[in-house]
Amino acid sequence: MPVNVQISSPTIYFPGTHCDERIWMPSWRSMNMNQRSYVPLQWAESLEQMLALSSDRINTFAEKVHLIGFSMGGYIATLSALQHQDRIASLTLIGYNPRGLTSQEIKNRQVLTKSLERNKSKSFEKSQLKARMAKFLTADELNTSEILEVLGDMESDLGHAVLKAHIQSTTPRNDMRDALSEFTFPIHFVVGEYDQIAPATEVLAVSKQTKVGSYTLIKNSAHMLPITKPTEIADLLTSKLS
Numbered sequence: 493m494p495v496n497v498q499i500s501s502p503t504i505y506f507p508g509t510h511c512d513e514r515i516w517m518p519s520w521r522s523m524n525m526n527q528r529s530y531v532p533l534q535w536a537e538s539l540e541q542m543l544a545l546s547s548d549r550i551n552t553f554a555e556k557v558h559l560i561g562f563s564m565g566g567y568i569a570t571l572s573a574l575q576h577q578d579r580i581a582s583l584t585l586i587g588y589n590p591r592g593l594t595s596q597e598i599k600n601r602q603v604l605t606k607s608l609e610r611n612k613s614k615s616f617e618k619s620q621l622k623a624r625m626a627k628f629l630t631a632d633e634l635n636t637s638e639i640l641e642v643l644g645d646m647e648s649d650l651g652h653a654v655l656k657a658h659i660q661s662t663t664p665r666n667d668m669r670d671a672l673s674e675f676t677f678p679i680h681f682v683v684g685e686y687d688q689i690a691p692a693t694e695v696l697a698v699s700k701q702t703k704v705g706s707y708t709l710i711k712n713s714a715h716m717l718p719i720t721k722p723t724e725i726a727d728l729l730t731s732k733l734s
Contacts, residue, residue, distance in 0.1 A: 506565025518722030684713035
């Protein structure tokens, strides 16, 4: 899809855990959007604040809006769509599993939160970045310096406090499959072939349960799609939303 094809309706973007607008910038550079907004979830310290920021962005526009959420942002976008159903033109969920968190995932988050509390004055060691990102990237992506640089900068700049707030604000994470099955506006599910956070088979099953869902698998990719596959994401969004 050529970059000069314009998305004229308002689009609102939601970042993932421990991310800010830098996660979207590579995709934005390949898109022509007339009305774009971003929900700064890195500012929020609770789920209520996340939803308040989302409502503020939605209510900025008089017309219906397209919500685009990545990972944790997919959860917040879905909750926002549930609150503002008559204002939503479509919902795009990238790297997000609507099934919610398993008991083991909740335990892992509790352990991580305690670790962050003990080490809140420490910064993230960039020498260990590859080890931390192994769960989110393919082997090829782990060896791409441009990707690691952006992820490392976000991690360093946002720090322990934002990561802790994001985890606590979205734990537990409700199962949203029933809500999604009742939405009447288009829902676009996008997932990476090797995503360990939102497994492709699980997301495909959820998409089939919805009335108006579509499903796109991005090959040779893992979880961090907006920054690892920006051209593919930009082309997909332009095609679906223009």
